[in-house]
Amino acid sequence: MKSREYQQIDPQAPPTPTQTPLPHHHQADGVDRRKEPRTPRRKWEVFPGRNRFFCDGRIMMARQSGVFPLTLGLIFLTSGLFFIFDCPFLVKHLTRCIPAIGGVLFVFVLITLLQTSFTDPGILPRATPEEAADIERQIDDTGNTSYRPPPRTKEVLINQQVIKLKYCFTCKMFRPPRTSHCSLCDNCVERFDHHCPWVGNCVGKRNYRFFYTFIVSLSFLTAFIFGCVTTHLALRAQGGKGLVFALQESPGRYPYMPNVFKLSLTHLFTAVELAICFFSVWSILGLSGFHTYLVASNLTTNEDIKGSWSGKTGEGVTNPYSHRNIFINCCSVLCAPMPPSLIDRRGFLPADESAQTSGVDIELPNLNNKSEINVCTQETKGLLESAALSPLLATSCPQGKPQTALSCPDNSPALKSDPSLELSQRRGQAHPNSKTYGSTSPLRTYTGLHKHKRASSHTARLTFDSHVSPDGDHGSKPKGHQGTKFATLH
């Protein structure tokens, strides 16, 4: 018989912990919801970034859709007007290929636009609490522990170039090369190009090829429509007494209109198409040209804007990722194997995690600093997750029962209410105890940091990353963790 000191025995614990979801449990009231696992939740429902998910996690976009509806609207409008008003005339006078080509281009544009907008751009999932603690420990071993730590960087050598990897305070990891944190989506995105409001999503490693195909095919489409509309008006003008007559043709349609302004609707819409295409063709052609240059030199918009490889720093810095051959660069950007999505959107959460995350809500309304809310909800959730998964914290903690209650890795329903209670207890005594947490072993650092954040920012080892930008959305962010879909937030 082993002699151990039991500090907590839960008589309600099931004999064998089970990870399978229990969908047949009904919810009697709000308290029961935390004690018993609900229908299994998918990981997208608790995704910490600012994204919207549709079709049960199959489709994702940025939370701010930007002008994506406008993009769709303009494409549909211009193409629709083209097919309705120009095609009949051109088929009669030119060739039947015109609507066919137009149709193919239109479908191509639409599909690639939807793929750009709805695909995961290459989001890196945030580091697990254990990983973050491990990194913290490594940094503390090597760096200093002044109250305002310097920006954390790590240097690596890639193709004889020294690249600095920055530490992302939101995602709690050193960003891989070419990865950047999008402040709009609040995610680290691999090979981050830019956040495009026209498609309502970030453009990154996984959807850059869709984006490039979209803008190239869109430039072909707008140029094609522009050409067809010009031809249409030219042909009509040839048949009569000039362009004005062409615009004024078939007055009989609207007999009550004054002669001077006898623009038939056909020609009004044609003029609208012409205007849209004229203005968009230059900008889209320009954008396509710019991105063709980026693809050929294996650069991202982000790097180009920052001038990372243009030698502004003085030394002969060259792009270490370029293959020095335009063809290979193009192939590696556009034809490389499609990387997998690293955020498992449709995977199920383990039953104990999904029940615990719903317990976060009661703490959040008390926070007064909006930026703290954003980070704290994630930290609290991380804390609860680490509590579920890390008995390590229990074994290393010198304190007694309250800590154990937080850290024991069991699935007992009774414990589920404890973390929340613990947090409320801790809040009340945040200030006096905050320093003690900071001085315990590094393995405790992670849990201690949450208390730092709430109590006082000056003792925090983790400083706020500039990417955690407070905005008006944060006030209602707590609601998002109640288990409702992220998509319904705003």
Next chain:
Amino acid sequence: MAETHSLQDLQQPAVSSKVFVQRDYSSGTICRFQTKFPSELESRLDKQQFEETILTLNNLYAEAEKLGGKSYLEGCLACLSAYTIFLCMETNYEKVLKKIARYINDQNEKIYAPKGLLLTDPIERGLRVVEFTIFEDRSIDSTR
């Protein structure tokens, strides 16, 4: 330091610690992991065994990301179909990921589980780290 346990701990091995093998970016952004042997595993594992596992994983990821004739053909066909074939077809990368998952499972069963270790598939950690979970050996804890 007193160990604290609940009733559950007796029925499942308790996690003692986790060791993370970070990515190696010296060759660029391709997926490679460092082969430096972590000191925490010294008591449990051979250095050679560790290196063999990591090198095999690196080779498998290199195979998945390889730029060659086959991947270019796949990419061009995909482009011509407006990338709709990704909806129907399993990409080469996905096939290799399944191979990697089988390999890791195999390694866990044959080599790591008997030593009280668990190797977590890097894809579950966003290809950031290879995570080794060290389970404490219960039979030596009776003196506490």
